[in-house]
Amino acid sequence: MMRIAWIELRRSNARLVGLLIVVLTGVALLTDVHYWDTQWTRLANYHASAVFVLLPIALAGGAMLGRRERRTRADELLGSTGRPRWQRITPAMAAMAVAVVLAHLFVFAAGGVLVARMTDYTSVRSMIVPVADSVILVGGAWLGFAAGRSWTSPLLPPALAATGLLGQLGLSLAEAPGQMSRLDNLILVPQPPIYDWETVTGRAILGHLALGAGLATAGFLLAAARRWPARIVAVPVVVGAILAAALIPGVGQAGRYRVDHAAQRLVCSGRVCVTAVHQTSLTTIVPQAGRALTLLAKLPGAPTKAVEWRAATVYIPGEADPSAVPVGPGTIAFTLDQETGQPGRHLVEDLVWGAGAPQERCEHADEVGLAAAGAWLLGTDTITTDDLVPEATFDTQVRDTVQALRRAPAAEQTRRVTALRDAATACKPGLTSILTGKDHG
Known part of the structure; x- marks a missing residue:
C-alpha cells in the first residue's frame, strides 16, 4: 500500500x-x-x-x-x-x-x-x-x-x-x-x-x-x-x-x-532588563536606559533599575489596557514597540518623563508638569516622547514652566522636581504649580 x-x-x-x-x-x-x-x-x-x-x-x-x-x-x-x-x-x-x-x-x-x-x-x-x-x-x-x-x-x-x-x-x-x-x-x-x-x-x-x-x-x-x-x-x-x-x-x-510567563522572564544586563522574548533588543536598550537612570540619579530616591513593562493579563480589544506586572521598589518600567520589539526613538525621554514617576495608573495626569520635569532633567526647554501628541500651546507651556523652575536656587529646583515625582506617583493634581513654586503645600 x-x-x-x-x-x-x-x-x-x-x-x-x-x-x-x-x-x-x-x-x-x-x-x-x-x-x-x-x-x-x-x-x-x-x-x-x-x-x-x-x-x-x-x-x-x-x-x-x-x-x-x-x-x-x-x-x-x-x-x-x-x-x-x-x-x-x-x-x-x-x-x-x-x-x-x-x-x-x-x-x-x-x-x-x-x-x-x-x-x-x-x-x-x-x-x-x-x-x-x-x-x-x-x-x-x-x-x-x-x-x-x-x-x-x-x-x-x-x-x-x-x-x-x-x-x-x-x-x-x-x-x-x-x-x-x-x-x-x-x-x-x-x-x-x-x-x-x-x-x-x-x-x-x-x-x-x-x-x-x-x-x-x-x-x-x-x-x-x-x-x-x-x-x-x-x-x-x-x-x-x-x-x-x-x-x-x-x-x-x-x-x-x-x-507566557517564560517569555516574560527578565533578562538583565547590569541595571537594565528586558523580557526573554525581546532579549535581542537588550544591547540597543542598555545605553539609552542607562543614560536615563543617570539623569534620574540627580534626584533623591531615584530608581536604580529599568525593566521592560509587562502585562499581567491578555489584551482584549475594546477593553482597557491590561494591568502591569508590579515592579519592585527603585525600579522604573519602559515599553517597547509591539510591532518591532525595539525601543522607540525617544526611550530616554520616555524614562525621564515625570522625573521617573509611573504614569499608567493615573487617568488625568498633568502633562505639562510631567513634561517640564523631564525637560529639566535633560537640560532642555521642551521634550518629545514616542507617545506624545501635544496641543498647539503645549511646548510654550512646558518652556515657560521649565524657565520658571530654573529661576529658583539649585537645591530648590531639585526639591520641586522630587516633590512633583512623588505627587505624580500618588496621582495628585497640580503638578505644574509644584514646579513653578505656586504650590506651597
Missing part, C-alpha cells in the same frame, strides 16, 4: 495542491516579512492566517482527486476487484494528506529559519499551531475527496472552494463589531495577539485538532462506506467536531491566548 501511495503522490493532483499551498502561504508571509521574522508567535499567527484560503484549496483539490475514477470511467472496473473500498481509496487519500501536511509545514519551517536567526526565545507552543492547522487542511481535502466520489460534475471543485470562502466570511459577519462569542472559534483567521508574550492556549489548539480530526474522519467514512447507514455516521461526527471547536477554547482573546 505504501508503494501505491507513493505512486499516487507522484501522479495525482496531490503535488499540485501542495504546490498551491506553498505558493499561497509563501505570498502571505512575504507581504510583511519584517513583522513576523523576529518572533515565533508572530510567524505562527501570520502562517495561520493563510488557512482561510488554503481550506477552500484543499476542498477543491480533494474533490478533483475524488472525481478521477468516474471521470475516467474506471469506477466499475476498480469496483469489481476483490479488495474492499477502504483499501482502494486509502493510498489516494494518504497521498493527498501527505502533500497537504508537508507543504503547509514546509513554509512554516522556511520562515522559522529566519525567525531562529532573529530571536533567542523559542515558543514551542507556537510550533504546534501549524500542526493543528494541517489536520484541518487534511480534513477539508478528505471531505472534498468524498464529495468528488459522489458527484462528478466539473463544477463541484470550484463550488466547494466558494462554499469554504463564503462560509468563513459568513462567520466573520455573523456578529456585530466588538462582540465576541464562541462562533469566533470557528473562524480560521483569528484576531492576533497584541503582545509577543501572549501565546496560544492548549484549549485553542485542541479545538482546532478536534475540528480537523472530525472533518477527516467524516471524509473517510463518506468515501469508504458502501451503505448509507454507515455514511450517516459522518453527520454527527462533523457536528461534534464543529461543536468541540466552538466550545473548547472559550470566548474571545482570553480563551485563545494566555500570558
Whole structure:
C-alpha cells in the first residue's frame, strides 16, 4: 500500500495542491516579512492566517482527486476487484494528506529559519499551531475527496472552494463589531495577539485538532462506506467536531491566548532588563536606559533599575489596557514597540518623563508638569516622547514652566522636581504649580 501511495503522490493532483499551498502561504508571509521574522508567535499567527484560503484549496483539490475514477470511467472496473473500498481509496487519500501536511509545514519551517536567526526565545507552543492547522487542511481535502466520489460534475471543485470562502466570511459577519462569542472559534483567521508574550492556549489548539480530526474522519467514512447507514455516521461526527471547536477554547482573546510567563522572564544586563522574548533588543536598550537612570540619579530616591513593562493579563480589544506586572521598589518600567520589539526613538525621554514617576495608573495626569520635569532633567526647554501628541500651546507651556523652575536656587529646583515625582506617583493634581513654586503645600 505504501508503494501505491507513493505512486499516487507522484501522479495525482496531490503535488499540485501542495504546490498551491506553498505558493499561497509563501505570498502571505512575504507581504510583511519584517513583522513576523523576529518572533515565533508572530510567524505562527501570520502562517495561520493563510488557512482561510488554503481550506477552500484543499476542498477543491480533494474533490478533483475524488472525481478521477468516474471521470475516467474506471469506477466499475476498480469496483469489481476483490479488495474492499477502504483499501482502494486509502493510498489516494494518504497521498493527498501527505502533500497537504508537508507543504503547509514546509513554509512554516522556511520562515522559522529566519525567525531562529532573529530571536533567542523559542515558543514551542507556537510550533504546534501549524500542526493543528494541517489536520484541518487534511480534513477539508478528505471531505472534498468524498464529495468528488459522489458527484462528478466539473463544477463541484470550484463550488466547494466558494462554499469554504463564503462560509468563513459568513462567520466573520455573523456578529456585530466588538462582540465576541464562541462562533469566533470557528473562524480560521483569528484576531492576533497584541503582545509577543501572549501565546496560544492548549484549549485553542485542541479545538482546532478536534475540528480537523472530525472533518477527516467524516471524509473517510463518506468515501469508504458502501451503505448509507454507515455514511450517516459522518453527520454527527462533523457536528461534534464543529461543536468541540466552538466550545473548547472559550470566548474571545482570553480563551485563545494566555500570558507566557517564560517569555516574560527578565533578562538583565547590569541595571537594565528586558523580557526573554525581546532579549535581542537588550544591547540597543542598555545605553539609552542607562543614560536615563543617570539623569534620574540627580534626584533623591531615584530608581536604580529599568525593566521592560509587562502585562499581567491578555489584551482584549475594546477593553482597557491590561494591568502591569508590579515592579519592585527603585525600579522604573519602559515599553517597547509591539510591532518591532525595539525601543522607540525617544526611550530616554520616555524614562525621564515625570522625573521617573509611573504614569499608567493615573487617568488625568498633568502633562505639562510631567513634561517640564523631564525637560529639566535633560537640560532642555521642551521634550518629545514616542507617545506624545501635544496641543498647539503645549511646548510654550512646558518652556515657560521649565524657565520658571530654573529661576529658583539649585537645591530648590531639585526639591520641586522630587516633590512633583512623588505627587505624580500618588496621582495628585497640580503638578505644574509644584514646579513653578505656586504650590506651597
